[in-house]
Amino acid sequence: xRLPATARAALAATAAALLVTLLPARPAWAHERLxxxxxxxxxxxxxxxxxxxxxxxxxxxxRFSTVxxxxxxxxxxxxxxxxxxxxxxVQAVGALPPGTVRVAWRTVSADGHPIEGQFxxxxxxxxxxxxxxxxxxxxxESATAASSTGASSTAxxxxxSGGQDSPAPAWWWIVAAVVLVPAAAGGWLWSRxxxxxxx
Numbered sequence: 001x002r003l004p005a006t007a008r009a010a011l012a013a014t015a016a017a018l019l020v021t022l023l024p025a026r027p028a029w030a031h032e033r034l035x036x037x038x039x040x041x042x043x044x045x046x047x048x049x050x051x052x053x054x055x056x057x058x059x060x061x062x063r064f065s066t067v068x069x070x071x072x073x074x075x076x077x078x079x080x081x082x083x084x085x086x087x088x089x090v091q092a093v094g095a096l097p098p099g100t101v102r103v104a105w106r107t108v109s110a111d112g113h114p115i116e117g118q119f120x121x122x123x124x125x126x127x128x129x130x131x132x133x134x135x136x137x138x139x140x141e142s143a144t145a146a147s148s149t150g151a152s153s154t155a156x157x158x159x160x161s162g163g164q165d166s167p168a169p170a171w172w173w174i175v176a177a178v179v180l181v182p183a184a185a186g187g188w189l190w191s192r193x194x195x196x197x198x199x
Contacts, residue, residue, distance in 0.1 A: 034115075040121065042120065044122040049093060059086050062081070065089055066082065079093060
């Protein structure tokens with residue numbers, strides 16, 4: 001016996017309603033996603049950044065997480081592996097150069113699905129005072145060389161005259177006179193004798 005069309009439509013609607021009721025509800029978010037970051041995307045920070053913090057809407061696994069922090073100098077500044085605490089992922093960083101900093105992250109959600117993303121912020125923090133006050137290695141080396149040269153020159157300079165151990169210049173004239181005068185007199189007498197013998 002064939003059911004009327006209206007009866008078949010009613011049965012189909014009832015079956016569809018049962019399926020929707022019996023199937024488990026699927027959340028609007030299928031996988032974890034990044035909710036916020038510190039520093040925030042596009043922010044300009046004026047204090048030194050020591051870590052980048054990523055906050056997700058559900059716990060993530062630190063074992064499969066990576067965070068790459070690249071400064072304006074093109075070098076990586078992440079220190080060690082990221083640390084996951086519940087839904088937060090923390091990546092320690094070293095001293096960042098001024099300019100744009102790029103953060104690229106990748107992690108695995110609780111259901112094993114990999115998620116990734118990236119954002120940037122601007123480091124406008126002043127450099128550490130210790131780095132600004134300390135001289136460069138080249139300047140320190142030049143200062144050391146100049147100090148060594150000055151010390152060598154001072155050591156090589158003769159002591160000032162006038163000490164008891166320094167002979168006075170007058171003594172040299174006396175010694176010269178004692179030696180040269182008799183020699184000159186002897187030569188003069190020898191010359192006269194030769195002239196007398198020749199006459």
